[in-house]
Amino acid sequence: MFGPGGWEDGPDGSERRARGESVTVTTARSWWRRGDNLRAEAQAAKDAAAQAFYELDTAQRDLQISIETISAVDSTPQARQALEGFRTLGEKIDRISGAYIATVDAHDIDRDELDHAAASRAVAELTRAKDDLTNAKTELERYLQSLAPLLDKAENQLARLAPARERAKQSLLAASQALDAVRAAGLKADDLAARLAALGPELTRLNEGASKHGVQDTVRRADEMRRTADAVRAEAERLPERAKEIDKRLVSLRTRVQALGTRAEGVAPVLSELRRRFSAACWQDLQHVPDQAAQAVRLAEDALAEARKARADQRWADATARLATVRAQMDEVDGAVAAAGDRLRRLNEVSKDPxxxxxxxxxxxxxxxxxxxxxxxxxxxxxxxxxxxxxxxxxxxxxxxxxxxxxxxxxxxxxxxxxxxxxxxxxxxxxxxxxxx
Incomplete structure (x- = not known):
């Protein structure tokens, strides 16, 4: 190019310097360097805001886990209040997060034509978004600290859940194995098997877990199942010994019934002597004893026969109940028969010498x-x-x-x-x- 005086202006303004004019030389590279600094500041503000957003999101997820833990265990008014507070805080965080995302979308700091004013606006707005996110995280952390008592209580209850479920399942397995062993020994355990089978629906609910039935109900169900299964197992393990005991009692009570029948036959002679030697007031209350004893012996023999049949059918509970009936009848009649003999002995003693x-x-x-x-x-x-x-x-x-x-x-x-x-x-x-x- 040629200037007004016919001199060609060089790229460094030599023609203007030749005319004695002052020249300020600003290269394109220095302008790009200043733009790069502004872009770096905006990028740093964007990165800081992104880090604050990530930290807030992580803290919010942690708080949500804590709230879900409390809600799964606790249904008290305090727990419901904590859940409501979390919803309110969550809505506030959603608004702040939405504003941050809108700010990021509004500023494209990577575009070539980013000028000083746009970069400055981006830095200011991204910094404000970062501060809002940080403040929200601080508020969220304070709220989480306020939930510490509720969370500790809930975590303690949750800590019982897995062991309770495992113990219940182990007890069910042990009871099932005990029943198999009893059956292998040739003994029936139909009533025990029925009690164990009745736990099937409860096992289904237990497997559905606390998410459906709640932690407290699940722990309670597991404990009840364990107790029932342990009782079934204990009875199954004792069944062989129980069968031996029933056999022994059958023999013992049969002998006792026979002996009592013989003793009952001796009441009549005792009453005869009482009538002969003493006034009616001394024996009137005993005159029903022979008939009572004979009837009781007959009933005991019938109950004993029912007990033997129940034992043969391996109806253990029925056999035990029948044997208890026999024993009760024997105790009652034994006392009445003994009373007649004791009456005669005491009257003999006092009549001789009071x-x-x-x-x-x-x-x-x-x-x-x-x-x-x-x-x-x-x-x-x-x-x-x-x-x-x-x-x-x-x-x-x-x-x-x-x-x-x-x-x-x-x-x-x-x-x-x-x-x-x-x-x-x-x-x-x-x-x-x-x-x-």
Whole structure:
């Protein structure tokens, strides 16, 4: 090019310098360097905002896991409040994250024509977005710290879940193996198998997990299944011994029924002697014993036959129940049969010499009187009165023996009642003194 004076301007302005004019030389490379710096600042602001967004997103995911943990375990008002607070905070974070994404989309810092003003706006807006993200993360972390008690409680309950499920399944397996062993030994265990099979629906629910049924219900279900399965296993393992015990009791009770039948036949002669030697009052309450004993023996024999059949059918619970019925019937009749013989023995003793019974009763009264006077010049009226009555009752009982046909059984009954009254007075005196009265 040629300037106005005909001189060609060189690329470095030599013609203008030749004219003595000052020249400021700015190359294209220096302009690009300044643009690169602005672009680098904008990129740094963009990277910082992206890092803040990533950290906020990670923290939000951690908080969501904590909220889900609490919600799975806890249904209290505090847990529901925590969930509502998380929703509110999440909405705020979504707005801040949306604003950040919009800011990133609004600034293309990689384009060639990025000027100073656009780069400055990008730096300012991306920095503001980064600050908003950082503040939101700080707020989220404070909220997470406030959930620590609820989260600790929930995690403790969750820590019980897996072991509880595993224990329940192990118990089910052990019970199943115990049943297989019993069957291999030739014993039936239909009732135990039915109880174990009834756990099938519960096992299905257990496998569906806490996500469907909740942690607390799942742990409770697992514990109940374990207890039931353990009980089935224990009964199955004991079944061979139980069968032996039932066999032994069948033999023992059969012998006892036979012996009791023989003893029951001896009641009639005892009653005959009682009728012959003593007044009606001494034996009237026993006259039903022979018939009662005979009927009880028949019922026991029937129950014993049912027990043998139940044992043969391996209906263990039925066999045990029938044997318990036989034992109860035997105990009742055994007492009645023994009472007849004991009545005759005691009446024989007292009819020969009532002195022993009288002295035993007088000794009890005197002993109580000494205790009542111990440490006192006069006894307590509430203690002395029943003891004085006891003396009078004993004297009347002794006087009643002077008739032609004394009621010795009434005498024995009255002396036993007197001793019982005296024993109550003694107990009252000791209780009063122990209490400082």
């Amino acid at each position: 002195t022993g019974e009288v002295e035993k009763t007088r000794f009890a009264i005197r002993d109580a009187q000494r205790l009542a006077m111990q440490g006192r010049s006069t006894p307590e009226p509430r203690h002395a009165r029943p003891l004085d009555d006891a003396v009078a009752r004993l004297d009347r009982a002794v006087g009643a023996l002077e008739g032609r046909h004394p009621d010795y059984w009434a005498f024995l009954t009255e002396t036993a009642a007197v001793r019982e009254t005296v024993n109550r007075v003694v107990s009252n005196i000791r209780e009063d003194r122990a209490a400082g009265r």
